[in-house]
Amino acid sequence: MNSPVYRVRHPLPPAHWPTREDAARARWFSPIRIGRQLTAAERTWVPAMVPWRATDDGFVTPEVLAWYARFAEGQPGVLVVEATGIRDVASGPLLRIGDDRFIPGLQTLVETVRERSRGRTRLFIQILDFVTVRRRPEPERFFGRYLEITDSLRAQLALWLDDRRWRDRSESDVREFLLGADRVTIETVLTDRELEALDYGYRERVWDVHLPHIRDLPRVLPGLFAEAARRAREAGFDGVELHYAHAYTMASFLSRLNARTDGYGGSREHRVRLPLEVLAAVRARVGDDYVVGTRYLGDEVIEDGSDLDDAIWFGVRFAAASVDYLSVSKGGRFEDAKQPKIGEAVYPYTGASGYECMPTVLSDARGPFGRNVPLAAAIRGAIRDAGLETPVVTSGGIATFDQAEGILERGEADCVAAARQTLADPDWFRKIRLGYGELVRRCEFTNYCEGLDQRHKQVTCKLWDRKFEPGDPAVRLANDGRRRLSAPPWSPPGEAGAGAPAG
Ligand SMILES: Cc1cc2nc3c(=O)[nH]c(=O)nc-3n(C[C@H](O)[C@H](O)[C@H](O)COP(=O)(O)O)c2cc1C
Ligand code: SF4
Numbered sequence: 001m002n003s004p005v006y007r008v009r010h011p012l013p014p015a016h017w018p019t020r021e022d023a024a025r026a027r028w029f030s031p032i033r034i035g036r037q038l039t040a041a042e043r044t045w046v047p048a049m050v051p052w053r054a055t056d057d058g059f060v061t062p063e064v065l066a067w068y069a070r071f072a073e074g075q076p077g078v079l080v081v082e083a084t085g086i087r088d089v090a091s092g093p094l095l096r097i098g099d100d101r102f103i104p105g106l107q108t109l110v111e112t113v114r115e116r117s118r119g120r121t122r123l124f125i126q127i128l129d130f131v132t133v134r135r136r137p138e139p140e141r142f143f144g145r146y147l148e149i150t151d152s153l154r155a156q157l158a159l160w161l162d163d164r165r166w167r168d169r170s171e172s173d174v175r176e177f178l179l180g181a182d183r184v185t186i187e188t189v190l191t192d193r194e195l196e197a198l199d200y201g202y203r204e205r206v207w208d209v210h211l212p213h214i215r216d217l218p219r220v221l222p223g224l225f226a227e228a229a230r231r232a233r234e235a236g237f238d239g240v241e242l243h244y245a246h247a248y249t250m251a252s253f254l255s256r257l258n259a260r261t262d263g264y265g266g267s268r269e270h271r272v273r274l275p276l277e278v279l280a281a282v283r284a285r286v287g288d289d290y291v292v293g294t295r296y297l298g299d300e301v302i303e304d305g306s307d308l309d310d311a312i313w314f315g316v317r318f319a320a321a322s323v324d325y326l327s328v329s330k331g332g333r334f335e336d337a338k339q340p341k342i343g344e345a346v347y348p349y350t351g352a353s354g355y356e357c358m359p360t361v362l363s364d365a366r367g368p369f370g371r372n373v374p375l376a377a378a379i380r381g382a383i384r385d386a387g388l389e390t391p392v393v394t395s396g397g398i399a400t401f402d403q404a405e406g407i408l409e410r411g412e413a414d415c416v417a418a419a420r421q422t423l424a425d426p427d428w429f430r431k432i433r434l435g436y437g438e439l440v441r442r443c444e445f446t447n448y449c450e451g452l453d454q455r456h457k458q459v460t461c462k463l464w465d466r467k468f469e470p471g472d473p474a475v476r477l478a479n480d481g482r483r484r485l486s487a488p489p490w491s492p493p494g495e496a497g498a499g500a501p502a503g
Pocket of ligand 2 (some may be wrong): 276333421424442443444445446447448450460461462463469
């Protein structure tokens, strides 16, 4: 797949904002049932966004609470908490739900959102598993320590250097030689995966079944997801979202690249098997009345990866297996990511598939706005043709009322989500609903926030993070001391302030 060139700068789509009366009649602000018992007051939706604000042990912090409190004040129909790890292993400042000790913090998060949205927002939590990805190493460390010196590597050296003695040379001789070797030699004697580990950092695949912990994924994941979902329910969340999208474990099981030969890879039936088994285990643990949704890819957008045909087929199976909603994303894979700098990890939003996940105004002729809607529309159509009513959520470059309303009117999706526009203005749904659309602070879609995410820095928006008076005690600052962590508060004219947000 050739890397597309993004040279066309697109203006933001014109915005026409409805009056309060028109908004009250709008589809976007009409209720929707999700699952057997839950109703969301409106079809506005904030998809998961990792803000890098948890403790290094994965606990909820005051900064995490401030992040979700601020979104809750905009009163979206649904707010999805960031990708949260289901294992009890260290993973940096990402939220975790892999043990009962995480429940109290998550409970506080739930209470905060209930209070700040005045009970209007339904709160789900996205739960995920991922396999190991290491930082790109210094060549000295790679050749000095990480690279395994095997007989087959020695044989390659002997062949390439036309000198049989390399078959018996000591490990330290081989390491020393490789460290000083030219690039052609390195590329010739290392395997593709060893070369990748040198140039990009070591990265596991779900089809590395020679590794026992990878071979065992189908055995352990249903239980881990089910327990995480049980904790989510105990903490008071309205539902869980199984993260089957982007670069992570479950999306990789669904991928056409998944070459496992143990019944969990290869054909579509086998690739969807573990995701369905996880869904069944979660359902059995949390019961039929609890919302269990999934986020997955309408298209991987990588060479030889799964495409919309696969996604339609998977979507019908998920719906038939009683998933309560399907949130369709696109791309965000490791396979086409750019080479990271030494000491950094590969980031799955730097290649063409990453572009498709979070498109910017610098685009191709199609532009970034509503670019992923056709995927959701096709999946929804197939689900309806199968006689199923499962709601479908779309996202990607949606930033005006007219876009959202048009999508719903044309039956392309049932809920319309916005991540970056909601980061730019957490109040935007409420502003539109109350007839203050002209006050919406519009996202510029240039991905400053994504750059922060890439560097694992606390995520903020460039449109508001410098707007504060130094020393203002009401404003909580980022670790770098230069950015406010939450958008400035807003209340409708005439309404008493909703209470200064916690940051
Ligand atoms: C800072 C940031 C963090 C994100 N984290 C997640 C995540 O944890 N899980 C997920 O499924 N998507 C994540 N996304 C992707 C968004 O949910 C969304 O799909 C994407 O930004 C496209 O929607 P938009 O154009 O409305 O921003 C993230 C996006 C951003 C900007
Ligand atoms: S930083 Fe840029 S892309 Fe991100 S939310 Fe703000 S305006 Fe939008």
